[in-house]
Amino acid sequence: MILFTPENLFFFLNILFNSLIVGGILSTVAVGLTLVMGVLRILNLPHGEILIVGFYVSYILFSQFGVDPFATIPLSFITCLLVGGGIYYLMRKVSARSKSTAVGTGIYQILYFMGVSSLIQNLVVILFSVTPRSINPSYGLNILSIGPFGVSYARFACFIFSLFSLIVLYVIFTKTYFGVAVRSVIEDADAASIMGANVNKLVGIVYVLGCALAGVSGSLLGMVYIFNPYSGMTLLFTVISVIVLSGMGSRGIAGTFIGSFIIALIANLSNTFLTPGLVQASTYTLLLVLLILFPKGFGGGRA
Amino acid sequence: MQVKNILLLFLAVLLLVPVFLSHAPYYFRIIIMLLFYIALSQAWNIVGGLARQPFIGVAGFLGFGAYMTILLAKLLLLPPILTMWIGGVCSLALAVIISPILKLRADFLAIGSLTIPGILYSITYNSEILGSCNGIAINPDILYSLPLFYYLGLILTGVLCYIFYRLQKSDFGLRLAAIGCDQDLAEATGISVFSAKFMAFLLTAFFTGILGGFYGYLMLAALPDDVYNLFWGIQLLLICVIGGIGTVYGPIIGGAIFFLASHFIQITFVELHKLFLGIFLIMVVVFFPEGIIGIDWKKIFSKLKG
Numbered sequence: 194m195i196l197f198t199p200e201n202l203f204f205f206l207n208i209l210f211n212s213l214i215v216g217g218i219l220s221t222v223a224v225g226l227t228l229v230m231g232v233l234r235i236l237n238l239p240h241g242e243i244l245i246v247g248f249y250v251s252y253i254l255f256s257q258f259g260v261d262p263f264a265t266i267p268l269s270f271i272t273c274l275l276v277g278g279g280i281y282y283l284m285r286k287v288s289a290r291s292k293s294t295a296v297g298t299g300i301y302q303i304l305y306f307m308g309v310s311s312l313i314q315n316l317v318v319i320l321f322s323v324t325p326r327s328i329n330p331s332y333g334l335n336i337l338s339i340g341p342f343g344v345s346y347a348r349f350a351c352f353i354f355s356l357f358s359l360i361v362l363y364v365i366f367t368k369t370y371f372g373v374a375v376r377s378v379i380e381d382a383d384a385a386s387i388m389g390a391n392v393n394k395l396v397g398i399v400y401v402l403g404c405a406l407a408g409v410s411g412s413l414l415g416m417v418y419i420f421n422p423y424s425g426m427t428l429l430f431t432v433i434s435v436i437v438l439s440g441m442g443s444r445g446i447a448g449t450f451i452g453s454f455i456i457a458l459i460a461n462l463s464n465t466f467l468t469p470g471l472v473q474a475s476t477y478t479l480l481l482v483l484l485i486l487f488p489k490g491f492g493g494g495r496a
Numbered sequence: 497m498q499v500k501n502i503l504l505l506f507l508a509v510l511l512l513v514p515v516f517l518s519h520a521p522y523y524f525r526i527i528i529m530l531l532f533y534i535a536l537s538q539a540w541n542i543v544g545g546l547a548r549q550p551f552i553g554v555a556g557f558l559g560f561g562a563y564m565t566i567l568l569a570k571l572l573l574l575p576p577i578l579t580m581w582i583g584g585v586c587s588l589a590l591a592v593i594i595s596p597i598l599k600l601r602a603d604f605l606a607i608g609s610l611t612i613p614g615i616l617y618s619i620t621y622n623s624e625i626l627g628s629c630n631g632i633a634i635n636p637d638i639l640y641s642l643p644l645f646y647y648l649g650l651i652l653t654g655v656l657c658y659i660f661y662r663l664q665k666s667d668f669g670l671r672l673a674a675i676g677c678d679q680d681l682a683e684a685t686g687i688s689v690f691s692a693k694f695m696a697f698l699l700t701a702f703f704t705g706i707l708g709g710f711y712g713y714l715m716l717a718a719l720p721d722d723v724y725n726l727f728w729g730i731q732l733l734l735i736c737v738i739g740g741i742g743t744v745y746g747p748i749i750g751g752a753i754f755f756l757a758s759h760f761i762q763i764t765f766v767e768l769h770k771l772f773l774g775i776f777l778i779m780v781v782v783f784f785p786e787g788i789i790g791i792d793w794k795k796i797f798s799k800l801k802g
Contacts, residue, residue, distance in 0.1 A: 236603035286782050300741075303550045303606050304733055305781045311730050312774030319767060426610070426726075433607055474618030477611040481597070484608045488599040 203341060210342045212461050214352045216454035218417065221355040222410040222428075223435040223449045224362060229403035230436070231379035232396045238306035239280065240407055241429030242313040245422060247273050247408025248328075248415040249321055255328050262328050262416055263350065269408040277404025280309055281397055310426070317422040328415040347416040354413060358406070363446050375399055427473060430480045431456060437483045510650060514643040524642045530755045531649035532711060536728075537735040537747035538656040539703035543696045544733070545742035546660075546669060548676030550602055552729035553609030556616055557587040557701045559723035561708025563620065566632050566718040575637055577648075580709025587705025591698050598693045610726060617724035631719035645714055652710065656703060661744050672696055676742065727770065731758075734777050740787030749788055 222244065229237045247269035254260040254268065287305045336343045366372035377385040378395050386392045418424070439452030456479070463475040517524040536558070543549050561583035568579040590612075597608050620626045663669035671692045674682040683689045712718045731754070736742075739750025757776075762769045784791055 236607060238603070238607065283778065283782055287785070300548050300550055300602060301781055301785050303603055304737060305778060307552065307606070307730055307733060308774050308777030308781060310774075311727075312771065312778060315771040315774055319771060429607070430611065430614075433604075468622065470622035471618060474615050474622075477614040477618070481594075481608060481611045481615065484600055484604060485594075485596040488596075488601075488604075 207342055208461050208465065209458065211344065211348075212454055212458035214344060214348050215417065215461070216450065216457035217352045217359075218355045218410065218413055219432065219435060219457055220446070220450045220453035221358055221413075222407060222432050223439070223453055224359065224446055225403040225406035225410070226432055227436055227439075227449065228375075228379075229400055232375065232382075232399045235302055235306075236433070237400075237403065238303070238429070239310040239313060240404075240432070241425030241427075242310050242317075243273050243276055243404045243425075244407040244411035244414070244428060245317060245420060245425040246276055246313065247411030248420050249317060249411075250408070251412035251415055252321075252326055252328055255330070256326075262330055262347075262412060263354070266354075266409055266412050269412045270405045273408025273411075274401055274405040276313075276408075277401040280404070281400045314422055314425065321422065323421050323423070325419045325421040326415075327419040328412075330416070351413040351416055355410070358409065359446055359450070371395075371398075427476060430476055431460065434476075434480045434483050437480075437487055514646050518643070521642060524646070526759065528642065528645045528649050528714065530751065531646070531653050532707065532714075533731075533735065533755050534747050534751035535649065535653040535656050536704065536707050537732045537751055538653065538660055539700050539707065540732045541660060541736055541742065541747050542663065542672075543693070543700040545736050545746065546663065546676060547672040547693055547696050548602075548742070549598065549693060549697075550606040550733075551609045551697070551700070552606050552733065553612040553726070554700075554704055554732055555724050555726055555728040556609075556612035557590065557704035558708040558711065558728055559613060559616060559620075559718070559720070560590050561587045561705030562712030562718040562723045563626060563632070563708075564705075565709030566634055566712045567626070569713075570632060570634050575639060576634065576709065576713040577639055577644075580706055580713060583709035583712075584702045584706035587708065588698055588702045590705075591701030595694055595697060598690060598697060610729070613724045613726055617720050620720045620724065626720075629720065631717055631722075633717040636716055640713075640716075645710070648710065652703075652707065657744060657748070659699070664744065668692065668695065673742070730773065730777065734773060734780065736787075737777070737780050737785075738787055740789035743787075743789055745789060746787060753788070 222240075226237060226240050229240070250269040250272045251262055251265040254265040255262050284302065284305060287301050330347060332346050335346045337346050337349050338344075366376060374385070374390045375395055375398075377388065377390060378392055378399075382392050414420075414428070418428075435449065435452045435456045438455060439448045459479060460472075460476065463472055467475055513527065514524070517527065536554075540551075540554055543551050561580070563583075564586040565576055565580045565583035568574055568582055569576040572579075594612060597605060600608055621628055626632065663672070671682070671687050674685070674687060675689055675692060679689060708723065711723070715722075735750040735754045736746050737750070738753055739746030739748065758769070758773065761772050765772070780787070
C-alpha cells in the first residue's frame with residue numbers, strides 16, 4: 194500500500210492537477226451533450242461517434258498535410274455540424290412517424306440512434322482501419338512547469354481552449370436572446386412555443402451546435418488520448434458518468450465542471466493503480482454503479 | 497379444420513427437414529442458425545417488444561450463458577446439453593443482480609445495458625481461467641450432431657413463440673404492454689411497473705442464457721470477441737423492428753428476412769457487412785417503423801394500380 198510520504202504527496206498532487214486539466218476538456222463534451230439532451234429530451238447516443246469523426250478529421254489533416262492540430266478545429270467543427278445536420282434531418286422523420294403510431298415512447302428514436310452509431314462506427318473502421326491513433330504535434334511532449342506541477346503544452350493548450358469555449362457558452366446562454374430562448378425550451382417546450390419561440394428551429398440549432406462542439410472536443414482530446422474507431426462509446430460512457438454525477442443538467446456549467454473533475458480523477462487513479470486491461474472495465478463499472486445509485490441523476494435533478 | 501391440416505403439414509415438414517438436409521451440412525447449419533436467431537429475438541421481444549424497454553446489452557446474458565456452459569462442461573466433464581440449462585440459471589442470477597438498471601428511463605437504460613457485456617468482456621479478457629483472449633473450447637461429445645441441434649433449436653423456438661403468444665393474451669402481458677405504451681400512465685393506473693418489468697427481464701435473461709449455451713455448444717467454444725460483441729444487440733433490434741416489434745410473428749418474419757439478407761451480404765461484401773446493417777436499421781426505422789406487418793399493403797397496391 195502506498196504511504197503518504199512527501200514524494201507520494203507530490204505524486205498525488207500531480208494526479209489532482211492533471212485531473213483538473215482532463216476534467217476541463219471533458220466538461221466541454223458533457224456540456225454539449227447535456228444541452229442536446231435538454232432540448233431533445235433524449236440522450237444523444239451517437240455523440241461519442243460524432244466526437245470520433247471530429248478526431249479523425251483533425252488526425253488526417255495533421256498526419257497527411259502537417260496542419261497544426263489547433264488550426265484543424267474549424268474544419269472538424271464544420272464537418273460535425275454537417276453530420277449532426279444530417280442526423281437531425283432524418284430524426285425529424287422518425288419522431289413525426291412515431292407520433293403517428295400508437296407508441297408514444299421514444300423507442301424508435303433510440304433504435305434510430307443505435308443505427309446511426311453503428312453506421313458511423315463501421316464507416317470509420319472501413320475508412321481508417323482499427324489501428325489506435327493519436328495526434329502528436331512536435332510541441333506535444335514539451336513540459337510546461339507551473340510551480341511544482343508539470344503539464345505538457347498540448348494538454349495545457351487544450352485546457353485553455355475548452356475553458357474558453359465554456360465561457361463563450363456561458364455568455365451565450367445567459368446574456369443573449371437566443372440563449373434565453375433555448376433555456377426556456379429546456380424548461381418547458383410547450384410554454385416556450387406559446388410565448389412565440391420557434392421550438393423546432395431552436396432544437397435543430399442546438400442539436401447541430403452540440404454535435405459541432407463534440408467534433409471540436411474530439412480534435413482536442415486527440416492530443417490527450419489515443420483513439421480507435423470504437424473509443425467513441427467508451428468516451429460516451431465517461432461523459433454520461435459526468436452527466437449523471439453532475440445532476441443531469443440541473444446544476445449548470447459549474448456543476449458539470451466539478452462532475453468532470455471527479456470523474457477524471459477516478460479515471461486517472463484507476464489508470465495509475467489498475468492493470469491496463471481492467472481500466473475499461475472500471476469506466477463501465479463506474480457508469481453502471483452511478484446509474485444504479487442515482488437513476489435520476491445525483492441529487493435527483495430533473496431529466 | 498383446413499387451418500389445422502395446414503399447420504400439421506407444416507409441422508411434419510419442419511420435423512422432416514433433417515432427412516432432406518443430412519447430406520448438405522452447410523445449409524443445415526444455416527437453418528439451425530436461423531432458428532437460433534428467431535429464438536433469441538423472440539426472447540428479447542418479451543422485454544424489448546412487449547414492455548418496450550430498449551435493453552440492448554443482451555450480449556451480456558448470451559455470453560455469460562455460453563461461458564458458463566462451456567466452463568462447466570470442461571471442468572466438471574458434464575455433457576454441454578445439461579450445462580446449457582445451468583447457463584440459463586446463471587444468466588438469471590446475473591439478471592437479478594443488475595435488475596436495478598430497470599428503474600432508468602429508456603435512453604439511459606439503453607446506454608446502461610451496454611455496460612454489462614463491456615464489463616464482462618473486460619473481466620473475461622483478463623482472466624486466466626476463462627482463457628483470456630482465446631476463450632475456452634471443448635471437444636465434441638457423442639451427442640454432438642446437427643439433427644440434435646436442429647430439434648433442440650426447434651423446441652426452443654417453439655417454446656419461446658408459445659410463451660410469447662400466451663404472454664400477449666395474459667393479464668401480465670397486458671400490463672407489460674401498458675408499460676410499453678406509457679410508463680407513467682401505467683403506474684398511475686395501479687400497475688406495479690418495476691415488478692412487471694423485472695419478471696419480463698428475468699424471462700428474457702433466462703432464455704437468452706440457455707440460447708447462449710446452445711450457441712456455445714454448437715460452436716464448441718466461447719470466444720470473448722464473439723459472444724460479448726455489442727453487435728448482438730443491434731442485430732436483435734433489427735430483426736424485431738423488421739418483422740414488427742412486439743408481435744409474435746415479428747421475430748419469425750424478421751429473423752428469416754434479416755438472417756438470409758445478412759448471410760448474403762456477409763459472403764458477398766465481407767468488410768461492408770456491419771455498415772449495411774447500420775444503414776438497414778436507419779432505413780427501417782425511418783420508413784417502416786412498424787415493420788413488415790405494419791405496412792399498409794392495400795394502400796401501396798392501390799397506389800400502384802393508379
